Amino acid sequence: AQSVTQPDIHITVSEGASLELRCNYSYGATPYLFWYVQSPGQGLQLLLKYFSGDTLVQGIKGFEAEFKRSQSSFNLRKPSVHWSDAAEYFCAVVVYNQGGKLIFGQGTELSVKP
Amino acid sequence: GAGVSQSPSNKVTEKGKDVELRCDPISGHTALYWYRQSLGQGLEFLIYFQGNSAPDKSGLPSDRFSAERTGGSVSTLTIQRTQQEDSAVYLCASSLGILGVYNEQFFGPGTRLTVL
Numbered sequence: 465a466q467s468v469t470q471p472d473i474h475i476t477v478s479e480g481a482s483l484e485l486r487c488n489y490s491y492g493a494t495p496y497l498f499w500y501v502q503s504p505g506q507g508l509q510l511l512l513k514y515f516s517g518d519t520l521v522q523g524i525k526g527f528e529a530e531f532k533r534s535q536s537s538f539n540l541r542k543p544s545v546h547w548s549d550a551a552e553y554f555c556a557v558v559v560y561n562q563g564g565k566l567i568f569g570q571g572t573e574l575s576v577k578p
Numbered sequence: 579g580a581g582v583s584q585s586p587s588n589k590v591t592e593k594g595k596d597v598e599l600r601c602d603p604i605s606g607h608t609a610l611y612w613y614r615q616s617l618g619q620g621l622e623f624l625i626y627f628q629g630n631s632a633p634d635k636s637g638l639p640s641d642r643f644s645a646e647r648t649g650g651s652v653s654t655l656t657i658q659r660t661q662q663e664d665s666a667v668y669l670c671a672s673s674l675g676i677l678g679v680y681n682e683q684f685f686g687p688g689t690r691l692t693v694l
Contacts, residue, residue, distance in 0.1 A: 508685040560681075565634070571621070
């Protein structure tokens with residue numbers, strides 16, 4: 465069955481430091497992958513997506529992610545974190561033989577310290 | 579509208595009561611999804627609608643949950659005889675379609691349901 469794993473429940477980084485959030489997926493075919501961000505009391509906002517082509521994808525707010533098929537990973541990165549990046553981040557895979565529903569990871573909560 | 583809207587934003591109800599949650603998708607989006615976000619279960623799929631096709635109800639947790647989509651637009655999620663374990667944030671999303679790039683899902687702000 466398809467699944468997404470985010471190994472880190474909570475991460476704390478200093479403002480200005482680099483960030484990498486891990487995501488591993490299990491999917492039989494070429495996956496279509498997403499990263500969403502959720503600020504407190506808000507809905508989900510799409511950061512970036514991977515459908516095909518270049519394995520390094522750029523998103524909004526300075527985020528990028530790299531698809532590595534050999535490692536079944538789609539890690540999210542940012543070179544310099546801002547205090548406003550504190551939020552919860554969700555990785556998701558689309559299940560195309562089931563109407564495009566999303567399977568989400570458990571989420572990683574990011575805290576940013578001054 | 580500019581985005582997906584949901585109402586109410588918050589709903590407090592007593593155990594055993596029925597509740598209705600509403601979702602207005604982005605105009606022109608043919609696919610509509612309901613998800614539930616709870617502390618114990620994370621984000622989980624409930625149901626989706628695509629055009630005039632029969633909905634996929636495979637994620638509904640019990641027969642107390644139902645949903646409809648009228649006129650291919652607005653959707654209502656109904657929970658009958660609510661239980662405390664139904665307390666969660668219910669998120670709605672819509673997309674142009676269900677395949678490829680058309681499946682980018684845009685989420686509403688959610689309805690926070692509290693069952694006392």
